[in-house]
Amino acid sequence: MEFVSPEGLRLDGRRPTEMRQLRAEIGNVAKADGSAVFEMGNTKVIAAVYGPREVRCEYSMANFSTGDRMRKPKGDRRSTEISLVIRQTMEACILTHLMPRSQIDIFVQVLQADGGTRSACINAATLALQDAGIPMRDIVTSCSAGYLNSTPLLDLNYVEDSAGGPDVTVGLRLLSCGTYGYTLGPMD
Amino acid sequence: MRNLQLSFNQTQKVRLEKALERLESLSSKSNPNSCVTVGDTIPVYEDGILKGHGTSDQKGELAATVCGVVERINKLIYVRALRARYKPETGDIVIGRVIEVVPKRWKLEINFTQDAILMLSSMNLPDGIQRRRTAVDELNMRSIFTENDLVCAEVRSSQGDGSLQLQARNQKYGKLERGQLLTVDPYLVKRRKQHFHHLEEYGIDLIIGCNGYIWIGEHVEARDKMVVDQGSNSEQLIAECDKNSMDLDEQDGTCTPREARQNICRIANAIRVLSRLGFNITVEVILETVNLSNSLNLDIHDMLGSEFYVLVAESEAERRSLSKRKR
Numbered sequence: 001m002e003f004v005s006p007e008g009l010r011l012d013g014r015r016p017t018e019m020r021q022l023r024a025e026i027g028n029v030a031k032a033d034g035s036a037v038f039e040m041g042n043t044k045v046i047a048a049v050y051g052p053r054e055v056r057c058e059y060s061m062a063n064f065s066t067g068d069r070m071r072k073p074k075g076d077r078r079s080t081e082i083s084l085v086i087r088q089t090m091e092a093c094i095l096t097h098l099m100p101r102s103q104i105d106i107f108v109q110v111l112q113a114d115g116g117t118r119s120a121c122i123n124a125a126t127l128a129l130q131d132a133g134i135p136m137r138d139i140v141t142s143c144s145a146g147y148l149n150s151t152p153l154l155d156l157n158y159v160e161d162s163a164g165g166p167d168v169t170v171g172l173r174l175l176s177c178g179t180y181g182y183t184l185g186p187m188d
Numbered sequence: 189m190r191n192l193q194l195s196f197n198q199t200q201k202v203r204l205e206k207a208l209e210r211l212e213s214l215s216s217k218s219n220p221n222s223c224v225t226v227g228d229t230i231p232v233y234e235d236g237i238l239k240g241h242g243t244s245d246q247k248g249e250l251a252a253t254v255c256g257v258v259e260r261i262n263k264l265i266y267v268r269a270l271r272a273r274y275k276p277e278t279g280d281i282v283i284g285r286v287i288e289v290v291p292k293r294w295k296l297e298i299n300f301t302q303d304a305i306l307m308l309s310s311m312n313l314p315d316g317i318q319r320r321r322t323a324v325d326e327l328n329m330r331s332i333f334t335e336n337d338l339v340c341a342e343v344r345s346s347q348g349d350g351s352l353q354l355q356a357r358n359q360k361y362g363k364l365e366r367g368q369l370l371t372v373d374p375y376l377v378k379r380r381k382q383h384f385h386h387l388e389e390y391g392i393d394l395i396i397g398c399n400g401y402i403w404i405g406e407h408v409e410a411r412d413k414m415v416v417d418q419g420s421n422s423e424q425l426i427a428e429c430d431k432n433s434m435d436l437d438e439q440d441g442t443c444t445p446r447e448a449r450q451n452i453c454r455i456a457n458a459i460r461v462l463s464r465l466g467f468n469i470t471v472e473v474i475l476e477t478v479n480l481s482n483s484l485n486l487d488i489h490d491m492l493g494s495e496f497y498v499l500v501a502e503s504e505a506e507r508r509s510l511s512k513r514k515r
Contacts, residue, residue, distance in 0.1 A: 033273065052273065052301035095244070095253055100350045102301035133272035135242065135253035136226045174227055 003148040003160055011159055012041075019143065019155040020116075024123075026131045034132025038124035041157060042114035047124035049132045051104030086121055089142075089171050093126075095135045104134060115158040116144045118169045142171040194494045207501040214508050222259075224252040224267060232265070240266025241275075274300050274374035274399040276352055280343040281383040283369065283397035284354070286333050292326060294333055296341070299374060299399045302351050306333075306341055310355035312362075338364040340395055340403065360384055366444050367393070367405020368456050372463035374400035378470070385471045390451040390478075396469060404455050406448045450488060454478055457491040461500050476507065 004010055014020070020041030029035035032048035039045075090106060106128065108121045119142035126140050146156045146167035153160060156167055196204060224230060230243060230250040239245065242254045243266060252258070254269040276282070276298075284296030284304055295303045308321050308329060333339055340361050341354040356362055377398055385394040386407060395403040444452075458477040462469055477500055481491050490496065 034271070054297075054301070054303050099301055102350070130226055130255045131271070133254050133256070133269035135244075137244070137246075137253065138227045139225070 001163070003163060004151045004153070008151075010153065012157060014155075016151045016153050020157070024127055026127055032128075032132075034128045034130070034134070036124045036127035036131060037111075038120050038127060040116050040120050040123075040155065042112055043110075043116050043120045043157075044112040045108060045110050045117065045120040045124045047106060047108045047121070047128040049104065049106050049125070049128040049134070051132070051134070052099040052102035053105075054102065082118055082121065085118065086125055089122055089140055090125055090129065093136045093138050093140055093173065094129065095137060098135055104129075113158070115156050115161040116169075119143050119155075119171075122171055138173040140171050140173055142169060144169045194497065196494045196498070200494055200498045204498045204501055207498070207505045210505040211501075211508060214505070214512055222257050223255075224258055225255045226252060228252050230258055230265060230267070234263075236263060238264045240264050242267030242269060271373065271375060274298070276300060276343050276346055276399070277379075278343055278345060280379070280398040281340065281395065282343060282354065282399045283338060283340050283364065283395060283401040283403050284399075285369075286335050286337045286339060289329055289333070289335065292321070294329070294339070296339060296354065298352070298397075299371070299401060300352060304341075304343075304352040304354050306339065306354045306356060310344065310353070310357060312357055333363060338369055338403065340364055340397070364395070364403050364405060366408070367403055368452055370402040370404065370456055370459055370463075372400050372402060372459065372469060374398070376400070376463055376466070376469050377402075378468055380470070382471075387455075387471075387475070390455070391448055392451050392455060394455065394471065394474070396471070402459055402469065404452050404459075406444045406452070453488050454481065454491070457481075457488060461491060461497055465497065465501055465504075467504055473504070473507075476503065 004016060008015060010016065012020075020043075021039075023037075023039040025037045027035060028037050028046065029048045032050055034049040035047065037044065037046045086106070086108065094104065106125050108125055110117050110121070122140055122142035129136060130139070143154065144156050144161075144167055146153050146160060146163075146165050148160060148163055148165040161167060228251065230252055232250055237250075239250060242252060242256060243250050244253050245251075250265065252267045254267055254272070256267045256269040259266055259268050282298050282304070284298040284306075286294050287297045287303055288295040292308045294306045294308075296306055298304045308325065311332065313319070313321075313325065314332065339356065341356040342358075342361060344353045344355040346352050377396055377400055379398060380396075383396050383398070385396070386392075387394060391407045393403070393405045393407045395405075397403070455474060455478055458474050458481065459469060462473060462477060467473060480499065480503055481496065484499075486496060
């Protein structure tokens with residue numbers, strides 16, 4: 001299948017190095033300390049941040065703990081992996097030493113998925129953290145990229161993502177002196 | 189002001205926007221260049237500056253760690269975040285709810301990152317005598333405050349690990365009864381000289397806690413510690429008795445009269461409107477809003493309707509422009 005036409009246009013009419021339309025809103029969840037909705041094209045993600053607050057213990061039953069095997073535990077492998085990735089990215093930026101013995105909860109939910117959900121989640125989480133006024137070292141922004149039809153492509157949508165070529169999601173920390181460093185780069 | 193979820197009709201929207209624009213134009217005394225986001229470099233014009241909250245040293249330059257406005261006071265440079273959690277300082281009046289009773293202390297939830305601690309020794313005993321707390325006192329802690337009680341106290345100190353210690357050694361601190369607790373955003377409450385207000389014309393006590401908890405209650409005379417012991421009795425009676433019957437006349441008076449309750453609700457709604465609109469909560473503004481609602485003969489539940497929001501915004505814009513002209 002042709003993902004890049006001979007004129008150099010992709011399936012949705014973009015150039016290879018063109019990103020999708022970005023939209024962001026903050027303050028949607030009134031109850032949360034900080035919240036943001038981030039859209040990259042058709043991918044829409046909402047993030048809510050609660051914290052810093054008292055560390056509370058959570059109880060949950062493992063599904064093998066009772067006589068009969070219970071319901072499936074929350075979260076399949078993929079979402080656990082993505083949660084971990086987002087958490088590590090944010091932990092690298094939040095100045096946690098200023099908030100000892102407290103926890104920050106970040107809840108991210110994908111409302112519409114059209115490729116690049118990981119990046120949209122990181123972007124939304126960053127905005128929500130800033131909205132909550134939590135001290136951070138840097139802002140993290142994220143985008144995905146891939147390689148199809150011998151062309152590097154920026155910001156893949158779902159069709160391009162599932163085409164089978166390599167893709168990478170990169171998180172960039174904007175350091176104060178203007179140079180860039182990368183925080184994460186899981187390759188699928 | 190975040191996404192007011194009210195249905196405004198067209199004229200109300202226009203009026204509200206006009207009032208808000210007016211407020212914005214009145215308050216733009218701060219330099220627009222002083223807004224920063226995370227990671228922005230803060231320009232430093234002199235040596236020997238002190239780095240305050242919201243800043244950090246990165247590669248020799250001062251960078252902001254929160255999004256907000258840069259404030260410079262003499263040699264201190266700090267970034268004031270637009271919305272942030274409560275930041276306690278010694279001497280702040282706070283209102284908290286007891287979460288746990290542990291040996292020799294109470295743990296209170298005060299809208300802060302951790303629960304605050306009120307030591308038994310920082311609390312006056314019911315009989316008022318100053319003495320060492322014995323084991324019997326420890327066992328009777330629940331008779332002073334039990335779980336889910338509301339307590340008014342003062343911040344004594346914040347420990348190195350961030351935990352907060354409170355003290356309530358004064359007559360005006362202690363358990364709060366017969367009233368309503370409101371939660372507003374902590375940044376709407378500024379530190380003033382007075383946080384305890386007695387509104388004579390309504391017979392209401394108003395305590396504006398720096399942590400964003402506001403207590404509106406029926407006025408209680410200079411706290412008699414004996415009231416604490418009889419507390420459990422009167423509470424039972426309040427729960428049972430009818431609003432209108434004032435005949436039950438126990439020692440300390442039982443039911444809150446209907447008028448007092450209405451005043452409490454009116455003031456509470458005024459504070460709700462002000463906090464939804466994002467205005468600072470001070471006694472003067474609250475009283476003005478309540479007077480506004482009274483002059484319009486608004487029903488208490490109408491105060492949360494869209495028309496009143498617009499009126500409050502307009503009157504606040506008017507008040508600020510007047511005070512600016514006076515200066």
